[in-house]
Amino acid sequence: MIGINQLKEELVLRTTVGSTARKAPPRTAAAFIRGVLRAATAAALTAGALVATAGAAQAANTAYYVDCSAATDGSGTQASPWNTLATVNARTFGPGDQILFKRGATCTGQLYPKGSGAAGSPIIVDAYGTGAQPKISGNGVPDAVYLYNQEYWELRNLDVSNTASTTAVRTGVRIVLNDFGTGDYYRIKNLNVHDVSGDLTKASVGISLDVYGTTTQTKFHDAILDGNTVRHVDRTGISNSTTWNCNPGWTGVCSGAGTANAFVPWTGIVFRNNTISDTGGDGLIMRNLDRGLAEHNTVYDAAQRSMENNAGLWTVAGDGDVIQNNEVYRVKRQPGTDDGMAFDADIAADSSVFQYNYSHDNEGGFMLFCGQCANATGGGSVVRYNLSQNDKSRFLYAVGQTSSQVYNNTVYLPAGSTTKIIEDGAGKTTKVALDSNIFYNLGTGGYSYENAAKAANYDWSNNTFYGHHPANEPTDPGKSTADPLFTNPGGGPGGYGLQASSPARGSGLVITNNGGKDYNGNPVPAVCRPDRGAFQSSSFTDSSCSPLLANGTFDSGASAPWTLSPNAAVTTAASHNGGRSLKLGAAPSTGEQTIAVLPNTTYIFTGWMKTGAATDTVELGVKNHGGSQLVAPTTSTTWVQKGLSFTTGPSTTTATVFCYHNIGGGSAYCDDLQVVRK
């Protein structure tokens, strides 16, 4: 599995692209041309379409017109348009120039215009006239649309294909920076990229941004891919790659031509509103990004032909990527492969957030945690407020990830499903807290751990397990097995909202920095207890709620009302959330707080902890509650959540909760502590 995942991240490098012989493309009709929009209308509307700044050739801010259906190669004005890509490619364009292709016309070969725009004056490639998008038919060139060491470009409203009788490394659109430095400002909007006869290597892509080279640190900045449709391409729908990829968390990669290139993450990269379908392999890959964003994309029927591991939409070696409001469905899991899921926090991906996504009917399941694959150190993923419906194989395929959180997701598995909730494997450790989720499992799938001990790496709190209950169903101090009373499970009006009498209402854990809204964009509480699952159905008023445990985040910097050992203090040296935590010095060191409780009542105490060394132990616990002292320890050197439940005695009105560094000479940390009533 690890080997396969390493293969998954192979980088196939190419450098130059030459021109190829062109031949006339087949004149296939656009699939949706219909009605009475016809050539006459288009022709009539073409005349006055876009602003033509007819001026001297090669002057800036000039509009050049291209009509590949024109009989002669003109001067580039609207009245006398160019008619070949060769003419366009021979030109070096400047800031503010526009290259406008006539709608309804088809140009064959490679579009490779030269030059760069400038800040505020990009070079724009667009369409003019009315009707179907102008076609750029590569007819088997390496890249149908190509830019090399150029910046400040916009590519809009083109129909791009690149078919050939035999497969090879091919793309629809490729922009390359090679030892360039920072390439700034790219907009790729409303392209229809299809039928790219690529091979099944990862260098074959529908739309690809690539950085090569080893001498000048190079990256893309401010690139937005918006509203593109990519279909029937091999192998990948949309992706990026870089040789400047020596992520500190993945030192094994360093594939830059044998040189250990520095890590140069890209900035300002957005994938939005794209629809990707019928890909041979992956749908959308986000590589080496600094806070990349993928939102409102639709990916379906991915991984149709590649027999390697592929997923729908995933991030690798990035930091703080956000993947939200996407729909991914029908990703294929080919025989003998492990993946085929909707989403993936892959090798060395740190602090990725997957939220508000809709995953359904994916053969490989909903989510892959592979941050520590290939001996990397990725972790800290947050997976929240997603809906997984009818996904196959497993909900979470966990093959290495630290300090991650999976909370407030709704998972629906219909009768007949064999989908597992957890599949743990690959000899890697996954440490994840799963809180306030609803697993509505009408099938027979359960929990699969590589060995029994690894089950302890999964901390469960306040989840609802409805339906199937295998013998190894997790212990969970806030477990509910009651019907969550969805409004209409399996879909329908209200779908997975909670009925008024649902026990899942108001029984979740309060999560620090929870994003503030649920799956439907409705507010979720920050103080009051939220509902379980992805939908906040109950109303709340945070100002009227008081946490049972005060100052559980330490984020104000104050320690009160905690009572601390002399060698314990609030610190900024480590934090699970919010910038501060409680630092406990060499054992013994503790922080305690006495809270008001009700008699004969069960409470849940949870928190995040880590130690400075694996030989140290830190634990959270409760005492003086009318029963025996209870503790939940860990030796983890990365943040893990632990929890316990306690029931107060018949006359108990207070209890003392604590975080205690009881073994070891280093330091230990506690953060995001809370007590809730069960």
Added chain:
Amino acid sequence: MKPAKRPPRMRAVCLLAAVSLFGSGCSGGEEQPERRSQLAVGAKAPEVQADDVLGAAVESDGRGPVLVAFLRPTTGATSAQQAAARSSAVVAQSMATQYAARGLRVVIVDAAGTEADRDELVNLAYDWHLDGVQLLGPEAGGKTAASFGVSATPVTYLIGPDGIVDQRWAGTLSAQAVGPAVQHAVK
């Protein structure tokens, strides 16, 4: 809302009139739209007869299942309205892709307050790669929007097979919200 072929001559007239009407064929382009109060869940959906921007007829006796999204995608809309329209259109297209074979019809209505440029809308239909989704407009006075009582966009209606409004979503349409509901509606 059933796509239907009209006699060619009538269809051409409709194109020239560039309007959509409710219960009055395509002869009333000069009529002032009657603005209803906002159509609520449980209400009877209005009848629609119109041509989409590519000339295909859209006729409806109000029965679905049909997803009707009112958007502001064209020049004159704010950038926020245009962004919301683009994201919503992706979702509308996704619903058509998944559920058209099971009877769902998907219509996007340009809900501009003023009559939009037809060429712009025609190009939009191509540039957004709408396939199996019908784009209505331009409309003098926004008649379809008026009949649904639409005053702000985006807003999307899911009309059930009985012609009753099954769901209404205000704001950018999201697959996670609409997907399960549509799936249920086409069962």
